[in-house]
Amino acid sequence: MSTEFHKLLFEISEALVTDELAALKFLSLDHVPRRKLEAIHEPKAFLEVLQEKDMIGAGNLFFLKELLYRIHRIDLLTAHLGSSREEMERELQVLGRAQVSAYRQLLYGIAEDLTSEDVRSVKFLLQKQLPKTKLQENASMLQVFLEMEINGIIKEDNLTMLKDILQRFRADIKKKIDAYEEKKKENYSREEVRYPVSVSVYPEEQGAEGEAAKQHGKIYKMKNNPHGYCLILNNHIFRNPRYNREGTLQDGEAVKRVFKWLQFETVEYMDLEGKKIYETIKEYSKKDHRNMDCFVCFIFSHGEKDKIKGVDDECVNIDDLVSCFTGTNCPxxxxxxxxxxIQACQGSVRHPSVAVESDCSGPLEVDASPLTSIPDKADILIGMATVEDYLSYRSRRTGSVYIQSLCEKMELLCPQREDLAAILTEVNNEVAKRELEGSKQMPKITSTLLKKLIFEVPQ
Known part of the structure; x- marks a missing residue:
C-alpha cells in the first residue's frame, strides 16, 4: 500500500472524534461484523478494518467518501478526497451505488433528529423490552438501536415497534419510517413489472417460444451490445515446466469463438501469478458495468480444493474471487x-490416464467443501470442471473435456434459447458418461441465479 494512501488515512483518522467514530461503525454494520466493530475504539483501527475487508483501498475510496458524506464531514471529503457534497449527491442517485443500506441510513437519520429528551422517552418506553444496563443515561440512540436489533425488536423489514414508540411524541419522525416502507414496497413492485409479459411484445413468437415470451419476467434481460465482459484467465506456462498445461490454448480459442459470437467483449490474460489472478478479477469488478447485462469469467489453471493456482504455484481462494462481484463490491x-x-482440479483423487492428464499439481488436502458461502450471494452461477476432491482432465491436443463440451453445447443450444443452467446440466451429463482412459469426471454447478440466463444469438 502506498505511503501517500497511509498518510491520507492517518490525516482523516486524526480529524474524527468519538461520536463520529460511533456513527461510522453503525453505518458499516452491513459490511463489518458487529463483534469486530465493538473491539474498535479509535478511528485508525476502524480504517484498518475497512482495508482488511477490502471496502477501501488506494484506488477504491468510494465507501469512505460515502461514510464521510453521511456523517456530514464535508470538510474532510473536500480537503482529502477531492470530492464535494454536490458530487456525492449525484453519485448516490445512481441505482445501486450507495453502499450504506437505506435501512441504516434511516436509523442514523432518526438518531440525529431526536433530542436528548426524545432519547430519554425512547429508553423509558423500552424498559420492558431491554435490560436496564443497556438503557443507562450515557447510552446513545445508536447504541439503543443496536440493542433493539440484537433483541429482534427492529429489523429491516419490521419497524412496527419503533413506529409505535415514535408516534407517541414524534409523529413527524414516524412519518419518515412510513415513507421508507412505502418506498420499499414501490421498489418491490417495480422489480416485479420491470419486464413486460404481454405476448404482443413478441408477435413473431408462437408455440413454445411464445410461452417463453410470457415468462419473460423470469429471464435476465440481454439488450446491450456488448452484453458484458467475457474475461478469460488462462494459465499455460508455469514456473515449473512439468506443470505446463498443454491443450489449454485450444480451450481459450473455443471460449473466445463462442462468446464473441454471443456479442461479449472477450479479453484473455495468459500465465498469471496467484496474486495477479486476484488483482485482475478485482480490476474488472471495479469497472462500470451499468451498460452491460452480464459478466462471464473463465479460469483455466491447476487447482486445489476451493483454490486456483497461479503460475508461481501460489493459490487464491475461489470464494475471494467470486466475492469481488457481490452486490456490495460491484454495485x-x-x-x-x-x-x-472454472477448469481446474478440486482435489487429488487420481484415476489412470494416458492420453489425458489431470489439472492438478500434487497431493492436496481434502478437508473442506468449496464455495460454502455462495448461496448467500444472489445472481451468481459457478460451473466447476469437477466435484470436490477429484481431478479434471485435459487432452494435450484438443483441450479440456469440460470446456470443449461446454462450448459445443452452447453453439448447439443457445440458438434454441436454452438457459445456461440447462446447458451446463447437459454438459454434466455428457462429461459424466465419458470413459477417460478408465477414468471418470463429474462436473458441478453451484447457482444462486434468480432467473433464467438465456444468451441472445445475433440474427
Whole structure:
C-alpha cells in the first residue's frame, strides 16, 4: 500500500472524534461484523478494518467518501478526497451505488433528529423490552438501536415497534419510517413489472417460444451490445515446466469463438501469478458495468480444493474471487448475472490416464467443501470442471473435456434459447458418461441465479 494512501488515512483518522467514530461503525454494520466493530475504539483501527475487508483501498475510496458524506464531514471529503457534497449527491442517485443500506441510513437519520429528551422517552418506553444496563443515561440512540436489533425488536423489514414508540411524541419522525416502507414496497413492485409479459411484445413468437415470451419476467434481460465482459484467465506456462498445461490454448480459442459470437467483449490474460489472478478479477469488478447485462469469467489453471493456482504455484481462494462481484463490491452488476466457469482440479483423487492428464499439481488436502458461502450471494452461477476432491482432465491436443463440451453445447443450444443452467446440466451429463482412459469426471454447478440466463444469438 502506498505511503501517500497511509498518510491520507492517518490525516482523516486524526480529524474524527468519538461520536463520529460511533456513527461510522453503525453505518458499516452491513459490511463489518458487529463483534469486530465493538473491539474498535479509535478511528485508525476502524480504517484498518475497512482495508482488511477490502471496502477501501488506494484506488477504491468510494465507501469512505460515502461514510464521510453521511456523517456530514464535508470538510474532510473536500480537503482529502477531492470530492464535494454536490458530487456525492449525484453519485448516490445512481441505482445501486450507495453502499450504506437505506435501512441504516434511516436509523442514523432518526438518531440525529431526536433530542436528548426524545432519547430519554425512547429508553423509558423500552424498559420492558431491554435490560436496564443497556438503557443507562450515557447510552446513545445508536447504541439503543443496536440493542433493539440484537433483541429482534427492529429489523429491516419490521419497524412496527419503533413506529409505535415514535408516534407517541414524534409523529413527524414516524412519518419518515412510513415513507421508507412505502418506498420499499414501490421498489418491490417495480422489480416485479420491470419486464413486460404481454405476448404482443413478441408477435413473431408462437408455440413454445411464445410461452417463453410470457415468462419473460423470469429471464435476465440481454439488450446491450456488448452484453458484458467475457474475461478469460488462462494459465499455460508455469514456473515449473512439468506443470505446463498443454491443450489449454485450444480451450481459450473455443471460449473466445463462442462468446464473441454471443456479442461479449472477450479479453484473455495468459500465465498469471496467484496474486495477479486476484488483482485482475478485482480490476474488472471495479469497472462500470451499468451498460452491460452480464459478466462471464473463465479460469483455466491447476487447482486445489476451493483454490486456483497461479503460475508461481501460489493459490487464491475461489470464494475471494467470486466475492469481488457481490452486490456490495460491484454495485453496477447488482441484480445482473455473474458466471464463473472454472477448469481446474478440486482435489487429488487420481484415476489412470494416458492420453489425458489431470489439472492438478500434487497431493492436496481434502478437508473442506468449496464455495460454502455462495448461496448467500444472489445472481451468481459457478460451473466447476469437477466435484470436490477429484481431478479434471485435459487432452494435450484438443483441450479440456469440460470446456470443449461446454462450448459445443452452447453453439448447439443457445440458438434454441436454452438457459445456461440447462446447458451446463447437459454438459454434466455428457462429461459424466465419458470413459477417460478408465477414468471418470463429474462436473458441478453451484447457482444462486434468480432467473433464467438465456444468451441472445445475433440474427
Amino acid at each position: 453496477s452488476l447488482a441484480g445482473k448475472p455473474k458466471v464463473f466457469i
